[in-house]
Amino acid sequence: MSAYTLPRHLGLLAVGVLAVLASSYLLEPYRLFQAATVAAFLCATAGLTVLTGLNGQLSLGHGALMAVGAYSLALSQRALAERGLTGGGALPISLLAAVLVTTALGAVIGVAAARIRGPYLAGVTLTVAIAVPALTVTFSGVFNGEQGLAVPLAPPPAVLGPYFPYERWQLWLVAAVTLLALLLLTNLVRSRYGRLLRAVRDDEVAAGLAGLPVAGIRVLAFVVSAAAAGLGGALLALLTQNVSPGAFSLALSLSLLTAVVVGGLGRLAGAAWGALLLVALPELTHSLAEALPLTPALAHRMEGNLPLAIFGLTLVLVVIVAPGGVQGHLSRLAQAAWTRLPHRAAPPTT
């Protein structure tokens, strides 16, 4: 980490805080909810970017890790509410519980993953994505089966006034947690550990020969990434106020992967594009389906499926045609513009 990295990241954090505050007063409630959803997904996509983009480990199970975070938060919130603890003290405890549980699970999967490569790891994480929703049905006494659990969330504190919109409060909460997580992740990525992650990704054998603890670094990547995904799932549960296995299917895991690949693997900024896409695309296809003259039955079948079809098609096209993703192209454009600036283009004549 260079001497300027932390101040720069703190500056970016300040910009982020201002942007969230400004938008929370400008947007209508539904948009506030969507902005908060983007923030929750950003947590998960940033985690997946650290794992897949920077460390080269493919995970198809991050949707399941989000589910684990969401259920941990729900169970913790409910347990605390039963003991009469609902106010400001309950939420940090529940969020911490969600992070701790997914961290522990990430460590377990990570230790296994450190010994498994390529398609095998993809197969294992795919199985995780299918097994976790099944778990909620198996132990329906705890998780209430397909119905899922309601997530209690205390209303905004009275200090903010009696008419403070609930959605604004949700956005503040979710954005605050996400910004904090992003600050930690960007610092990690820029630090010595970030370089170790990339070294192991680029050439594992060389990294091992250079004396790096390859297995440990792979486990670390999985742990960090799982914690971020769990936190993202917990935030999502706070927003929807409900967790059910249907929301965390294999399709979610594949959509998360699509988001980070399309956003641009290996760059945290790409994770932001991906999170935006995850919320914007269903919205766009919804308005498209409403504009088209469709029968109600067809419109119903389009509802959840069309965004997934477009996600899949985009994923295939991006990998074949534009492997850098959105952020890769943006940085190339920025670089081209930079080199064409007058002071660069014209060589000194003196």
Place this chain on the structure above:
Amino acid sequence: MDRFLFLTLDGLSRGAVYAAFALALVLIWRAARAVNFAQGAMAAATAYVGYGVAAATGSYWIGFLTAIAAGLLLGAAVERIVMRHVGHASPLSPVIVALGLVLVIQAGLGIVYGNEFRPAPTPLSRSAVTVGGLRLLSPYDLFVFGAVGVVVVALAWIFARTAVGLRMRAAAFAPDVARLLGVRVGGMLTLGWALASAVGALAAMLVVPTELGLHPNAMDLVFVSAFTAAVVGGLESPPGAVVGGLAVGLALSYVGGYAGSDVTPLAVLTLLLAVLLIRPGGLFATATARQV
């Protein structure tokens, strides 16, 4: 004892399907060094075609053959239109593209047919024949064994005894040398995908009626079970895939029978992890020096 026998026979019948599906995975792995993660979704699509045709013509067997023909076409199309153009810059690329196909196919099926389970009738009775108070196999189980047996023997014959099989093996084993000797390596790759996808279609036609029915995600759990079976066999060996399929079928049948069918996905995960951690190369792997 009765129950144990029933679960054993049921597990073998299930395992035969996993074996066929695992064989399809092994075919593509040997030809292209890629695991086709879209195989479950592709097989589900061909099963929809098969049952659509069966319902339209009133004949299960016409639908059955149509599904296999659709499998051949779909496999060839996926290789020609998509997989051929995937760059090899990152080893993750083919996997990611296959997952994109999963989303496209499953969402496409959902748009066309809807996301509910559709009934898939069987051509033969599924009630077991009872001999001396013991429930044995049903006529449908016998059909499953017969169909998978024919496929296994046919594939073995194609690869070991025919000129096309020899070219396919050459193209997979040493593409550059094969090309110099006049083998159309690209064509062999397409053929490999087509064959694998047809075998997947067969497996889907066989397994879908024994589960809840047709659904865009109907083959997800079958895919991971078959992947586990292929890993047990080492991804490299067709006989390993068959033995692995039967073993996984038995294991899952016992778990489902004694602990409840909800636990099956967890059992698959445990089994897959156990095999990968204890013998990463599969139970049939011969020791090779690691290449650096």
